[in-house]
Amino acid sequence: MDDPAHRAEHFDVLIVGAGISGIGGAHHLQEQCPGRSFVVLDAQEGFGGTWRTHRYPGIRSDSDLYTFGYRFKPWVGPPIATAPEILKYMEEVITEDGLDRHIRYGHRIRTASWDSATARWSIEAERRDGTTARFTANFLWMCQGYYRHAEGYTPDWPGMDRFGGRIVHPQAWPDDLDHAGQRVVVIGSGATAATIVPAMADTAAHVTMLQRSPTFFRTGRNAIEIADELRTLGINEDWIHEIVRRKILFEQARFIARTHSEPEKVKEELLTEVRRHLGPDYDVATHFTPRYRPWQQRLAFIPDADLFRGIAQGRASVVTDEIETFTENGLLLKSGATLDADIIVTATGFHLSVLGDIAFSIDGAPLDFGQTVTYRGMMFTGVPNMAWVFGYIRAAWTLRADMVADFVCRLLNHMQARQARQVEVALRPEDAGMALGPWIDPDEFSSGYVARGQHVLPRRGDKPEWAHAHDYWAEKDAIPAIDLTDSAFVYR
Structure with a gap:
């Protein structure tokens, strides 16, 4: 007999993280993919991500809010904003979009398992009271950031x-x-x-x-x-x-x-x-x-x-x-x-945590993220139905979060149109023998947290589509122009 307490809730899309990326992703998903069911899970007791984690004196943005703010929500305060001002801005987005009903706080995801037979992710999260919540989702949208919130370095x-x-x-x-x-x-x-x-x-x-x-x-x-x-x-x-x-x-x-x-x-x-x-x-x-x-x-x-x-x-x-x-x-x-x-x-500094310290597996095999190759810093070879938000090092994070959201929504709509249940990226025949390197070229960016964590980050190729360019001014044209029928995308 099925025990309701152990039954998994199913959603079309599961968003990990209610920070600046996750709230923005939820807005775009609701606007560009109407009718899709989704849930946002966050380990903390409220929205905000880094702006909730950090409470030190004077905490403020080091990017201006005209570019760190969402493109769809005007910023009206000083360009360098305090954490309370940023949280208020995010709260307005949540309220205006009615996102509250989609967010579950106090849910720390422990495992995420992909099953090709059902074309679904199964997610187990620990609630604040120690009980386990179970979910299944067609698509996983990783918006949890890139560092470990539980402890700094x-x-x-x-x-x-x-x-x-x-x-x-x-x-x-x-x-x-x-x-x-x-x-x-x-x-x-x-x-x-x-x-x-x-x-x-x-x-x-x-x-x-x-x-x-x-x-x-x-x-x-x-x-x-x-x-x-x-x-x-x-x-x-x-x-x-x-x-x-x-x-x-x-x-x-x-x-x-x-x-x-x-x-x-x-x-x-x-x-x-x-x-x-x-x-x-x-x-x-x-x-x-x-x-x-x-x-x-x-x-x-x-x-x-x-x-x-x-x-x-x-x-x-x-x-x-x-x-x-x-x-x-x-x-x-x-x-x-x-x-x-x-x-x-x-x-x-902080500890790099590329996938939120979640134990991932693909058809029963543990996922070694460091052995994958990135597709424009958003998807990864061998990892179906998943996208990841990683922003910029020389421009505001949210510029890329907005663009990745557009890409994910376009991909989901494309899959629906062709009745595909699964998509993953794969190297094409013309990519055979392509030189692979670290996620970020150390000559371009050499901060300690990247140097300490390169081994857990995906690899990049020497072609534009197989690298995160870390260049908004190139990607603002390249990402919207991605051809979803290119052979790099494998649909099933």
Whole structure:
């Protein structure tokens, strides 16, 4: 006899994750594939993804919201937004689209198994009360991001257990941490560290940013002049959103091209801006001159130069050195210098988690994602009826999330039209012998989290269709033009 408690619910599409990608995907699916049943599962207790996970002081976007926001939903606030502002924006999308009824929170997916005989995925998720929820789906849409939400990456430094203060990672910020009047050391120099330092410096005794090597930063006003002018003229917000979005994308494309064509000139422009804020006597060569060219690692934007203002005012400082060991009172550095601290923040990155730590299998065989080859960073050889959202490293994540959604919806409609129950991508005869390489070329992007996780990421080929280009300005034309009848798509 069938036990209803163990019966699987069936949906046409199952979306994994209720973050920026999953909510956007649900909007597009509802609009472009009307009548399809779908469910969105998320392990957390609410929507938001990274904007719910991270609660550290000052948390904000490091992409402007005109491009990080959805193309279908105008952004009307400052371009660099706080987490609460982004969550409010996402909540409006959920409410306006009536997506609440499709989302199940507190569902952590443990397994996903594909069965070719039924052409379905079977998914088991653990509910917040420890019970198991079971689902089947015709198509799986992975929108869970690319890092492990449960824990951040912290190196294992000697002596950490001896430190008498508190060690916190930005991904697990404690509610009871009071940094007022405290000496704080923030380890790291990426966008997270550059956000935390000025935010904590307002009330801390002092905040020190300890970096092993410098990072490039850009500064500017947290405002878009043309947007303010157009609002003054009473222009429709939909028009403002599109105009500003195009202007920003055009300027970004031009800037990124210059980082390749004239990297030394761009580097000097960035460093000149740093000197303007910190003064001619500051040691910019040591603390703000990276060893890599601009945009070989992510280039963080500092709105209103708040990090540099904190340093110039003496509330914050930068030390470029390496850690020898933690001590009872702080850190001993390899140079012999010491840093006293009451709180140490390890803004040292995250663990890559390409498929949400879900145990995948295909017809009973475990899926080794690192052995697949990607089709434009969205589908993978040997993996049926599944698409994955992975955004950009030099442009806003959501630009690609919107495009992948268009592709998935078009693929689903194409399958319906030809009465196909299954689709997967496969190398074609003309791809025989194609050279394969890592997901991202290290010469193009060398951040630590990618270097640590290349082995679990899919491989790429040396043809455009078998690689994630990480180039919005090329893909904005290429992805909509994908020929779904190409022999790379195998339908059954």
